[in-house]
Amino acid sequence: MxxxxxxxxxxxxxxxxxxxxxxxxxxxxxxxxxxxxxxxxxxxxxxxxxxxxxxxxxxxxxxxxxxxxxxxxxxxxxxxxxxxxxxxxxxxxxxxxxxxxxxxxxxxxxxxxxxxxxxxxxxxxxxxxxxxxxxxxLKMENEAEGQSIIGLGHSNRRPLSDVINLLTILDENNVDHRRFGAGALMLAHVASGLVHGYFEAHLNSWDALAGLLLVEEAGGCVPDFLANDGLINGNPVWVSTQRLWPVLNTYMEQFS
The missing domain is CATH 3.30.540.10 (Fructose-1,6-Bisphosphatase, subunit A, domain 1)
Incomplete structure (x- = not known):
């Protein structure tokens, strides 16, 4: 075959x-x-x-x-x-x-x-x-100014403060958010343009890998999830359009 x-x-x-x-x-x-x-x-x-x-x-x-x-x-x-x-x-x-x-x-x-x-x-x-x-x-495009929407996930493996701190940064940058409860599908919906980014403080590789490739191949920004043995241990995930990427990176600098 x-x-x-x-x-x-x-x-x-x-x-x-x-x-x-x-x-x-x-x-x-x-x-x-x-x-x-x-x-x-x-x-x-x-x-x-x-x-x-x-x-x-x-x-x-x-x-x-x-x-x-x-x-x-x-x-x-x-x-x-x-x-x-x-x-x-x-x-x-x-x-x-x-x-x-x-x-x-x-x-x-x-x-x-x-x-x-x-x-x-x-x-x-x-x-x-x-x-x-x-x-x-799928080809991702930048959203209009003031119209950014990011998907959020919450992992019980990380403190709730991780999400709360990010919400403050999103509000300061006029970025709205949604939480639908399935990280893999939210990553796919970043690739398709339904939302403009996604963040979760920790995802396992089975939740993250397919969606990360979708976003990357659609022209979005993604981290190196497989670094630091991410395949086995998982890692934080943040993906977005080119426009939204600097906002998330500002938060990730504090997170790391």
């Missing part, structure tokens, strides 16, 4: 897994508590297992890092999977959740996919080749 055919098969598998997640929710969920405001369902595990199975068949030389199953080494690159980002939204019946899949090789994010089934949004990005939403090429 050619490389393009393998990627097409993977994209189809991601879509199928997302559509199954919708069906599973209608049948009822088994919910476990992993931590404060952190939940997992049987669907998270089933979706991750299904996507891993497809990747193992298509790319047997590669390894995996999954939110639910941990890391397994491979001879080549590593696939990083979040089966459901925004699990609380998913449990509550909201549409703001997604599947996120990224491929990392030689310390570079090479591929990224984000699928939001209920919104019918399939995002894809390839390093150096561009980013797309449902086949439409």
């Amino acid at each position: 050619k490389a393009a055919e393998k990627l097409e098969a993977l994209e189809n598998a991601i879509r199928i897994a997302g559509d199954k997640a919708l069906s599973f929710r209608k049948q009822g969920l088994t919910i476990e508590v992993k931590g404060k405001n952190d939940f997992v369902t049987q669907v998270d595990r089933e979706v991750e297992t299904e996507i891993k199975s497809v990747i193992s068949h298509l790319f047997p030389e590669d390894g995996f890092l999954g939110e639910e199953s941990g890391i397994s080494a491979g001879e080549e690159g590593i696939w990083v999977i979040d089966p459901i980002d925004g699990t609380t939204n998913y449990i509550q019946g909201m549409d703001y959740w997604c599947i996120s899949v990224a491929y990392v090789n030689n310390d570079q994010i090479e591929l990224g996919y984000i699928y939001a089934p209920e919104r019918d949004e399939f995002f894809a990005a390839r390093k150096g080749q561009g980013a797309w939403l449902n086949g439409r090429c």
Whole structure:
């Protein structure tokens, strides 16, 4: 099977897994508590297992890092999977959740996919080749002055003061904010122009990598997430349009 055919098969598998997640929710969920405001369902595990199975068949030389199953080494690159980002939204019946899949090789994010089934949004990005939403090429543009909107996430691994301090800086710079509860999908929506930036004081790699590549390939500004062993330990995330980047960097200087 050619490389393009393998990627097409993977994209189809991601879509199928997302559509199954919708069906599973209608049948009822088994919910476990992993931590404060952190939940997992049987669907998270089933979706991750299904996507891993497809990747193992298509790319047997590669390894995996999954939110639910941990890391397994491979001879080549590593696939990083979040089966459901925004699990609380998913449990509550909201549409703001997604599947996120990224491929990392030689310390570079090479591929990224984000699928939001209920919104019918399939995002894809390839390093150096561009980013797309449902086949439409994404090109980020600067927002008009005074119209900046940034997405925010809050990690329980960082103090609430991180967000509060940023809100002060955003207000001083006339930047509005939104919080929707799914970091991967918010990153994708920066790439598509729905919001103009995103910040979270700590994201795990399975939440961040696909969305970071989408933003980068759409022409936005991104940090070096993989620095300091970000693949395993996670890192702060801040992405934006060219116009908004200096505002976020001002905050990140204080944050660091």
